[in-house]
Amino acid sequence: EDQVTQSPEALRLQEGESSSLNCSYTVSGLRGLFWYRQDPGKGPEFLFTLYSAGEEKEKERLKATLTKKESFLHITAPKPEDSATYLCAVRAGNTGKLIFGQGTTLQVKP
């Protein structure tokens, strides 16, 4: 069964304290791994798409990496405005169906 597990569920950091979020997945025929950011009461905002093991993408303080079994979202020197829930999802097959993890809620304190 296709499955996505994110850890930790919640993460509290001090401003400037770098860390990583994990997304482990089990899927047959990966056709993309996606990271989204979601603020309370809003829709998910697209961050990155990763497709091949070894691929890396960067945007400001965020860097996403992908292996055959997991993806990491590295946050370097976070700021309070990085506080949000970060969602990981995988696409398997041709149906367009995304399988989401539970998300990691990040709080960055000044």
Next chain:
Amino acid sequence: ETGVTQTPRHLVMGMTNKKSLKCEQHLGHNAMYWYKQSAKKPLELMFVYNFKEQTENNSVPSRFSPECPNSSHLFLHLHTLQPEDSALYLCASSQGLAGNPDTQYFGPGTRLTVL
């Protein structure tokens, strides 16, 4: 308007009411999606439309009825809902299912409360 828009943003309805949610995408995409997001649960896919044709119904109860008149508009018609249907309903769009990896872009959502 840009991106994916949804109306209304908030909706309160009784169990016997009939209402509709509307989604419009301004990205020139060909695929549209409805998701349900309940508290403490992962986003759950409900329906997928590709070039106006429904390609996925994720075992959704018949009290939820989707409609896709064209590639830019998607509706979710609601009737005789239950309190457990209260959730954030999200619409998304993507270039098309044949694309790889075909990134989905989400709207702001409709917060639905069923009394």
